[in-house]
Amino acid sequence: MDFSPALRPATLVRRYKRFLADVITEQGEALTLHCPNTGAMTGCGSPGDKVWYSISGNPKRKYACTWELTETHSGDVICVNTQRANQLTEETLRDECIPALAGYENIKREVKYGHENSRCDFMLQACKQVNCYIEVKSVTLSDEGQGYFPDAVTTRGQKHLRELIAIAEQGERAVLLFAALHTAITCVSPASHIDAAYAQLLKQALHSGVEVYAWGASISPEKMVLNRPLNVVV
Structure with a gap:
C-alpha cells in the first residue's frame, strides 16, 4: 500500500x-x-x-x-488508523502472499454471517472448496516486542470469536488474522490481563478448529505491506 x-x-x-x-x-x-x-x-x-x-x-x-x-x-x-488493517489484508489476499489463504477465486468484503448479526471482514470462495470466513484484528499494543490484542475490553471482538467458532463447527473455514501494525512486534498473544474473556474465547476457538494467524508489517511514511508471518502464543 x-x-x-x-x-x-x-x-x-x-x-x-x-x-x-x-x-x-x-x-x-x-x-x-x-x-x-x-x-x-x-x-x-x-x-x-x-x-x-x-x-x-x-x-x-x-x-x-x-x-x-x-x-x-x-x-x-x-x-494507528485501524481501517488500514483491512486494506492491507485485502491487498495481501489478492496478491496471495499468505500461503494458508491462497488459491481462492473470489474475495468478498463485509459479508453477513452468524447468529449475532455480524459481518465478516472477508469471505473467500472457490470451486470445490468450503467458504473461508476471515476476521482481521489490528494489533498495536507492544511490550518489548510482544504484541497483545485487545488493548481494551472488546465485546465486539468476543462476539466475532463466537461467530468464528460456530462457523468452524459447521465444517467451513474460520480464520482470525492478527495484523501487527507496530514494527517492534515479533509475536502476538491475547491480552488476558486486559480482557480475560477474550483470551478464554480464543483458546476455545483454537480447540474448535478456528485457524489463527499473525502477520507483521513494514511501515514507513511512503508505504506499508504485510510481509512476514509471526508466532501466535496463546
Whole structure:
C-alpha cells in the first residue's frame, strides 16, 4: 500500500475525545486531526511523538486530516488508523502472499454471517472448496516486542470469536488474522490481563478448529505491506 498523496509529518500535542488529536506541523501551524481508532492506543501516541497524517480531498469532512502513523522515540513506527488493517489484508489476499489463504477465486468484503448479526471482514470462495470466513484484528499494543490484542475490553471482538467458532463447527473455514501494525512486534498473544474473556474465547476457538494467524508489517511514511508471518502464543 502506497500513501498517495504523501503523508505529512507533525508533532503530537494531545489526543482527546477519542477521535481528535492536536498537532503542530513542521511549519509551526496548530492543526486538529481525525483519529480513526476507537481503542485505548496504549503506547501509540505520547505528547512530543512524531506523527504522520494524510489529507482528504473531501470538502464535506469537518476535519480534512487523518492521523495515520506514529514514530516513537525508539524509532518504531505504528499505524494507528485501524481501517488500514483491512486494506492491507485485502491487498495481501489478492496478491496471495499468505500461503494458508491462497488459491481462492473470489474475495468478498463485509459479508453477513452468524447468529449475532455480524459481518465478516472477508469471505473467500472457490470451486470445490468450503467458504473461508476471515476476521482481521489490528494489533498495536507492544511490550518489548510482544504484541497483545485487545488493548481494551472488546465485546465486539468476543462476539466475532463466537461467530468464528460456530462457523468452524459447521465444517467451513474460520480464520482470525492478527495484523501487527507496530514494527517492534515479533509475536502476538491475547491480552488476558486486559480482557480475560477474550483470551478464554480464543483458546476455545483454537480447540474448535478456528485457524489463527499473525502477520507483521513494514511501515514507513511512503508505504506499508504485510510481509512476514509471526508466532501466535496463546
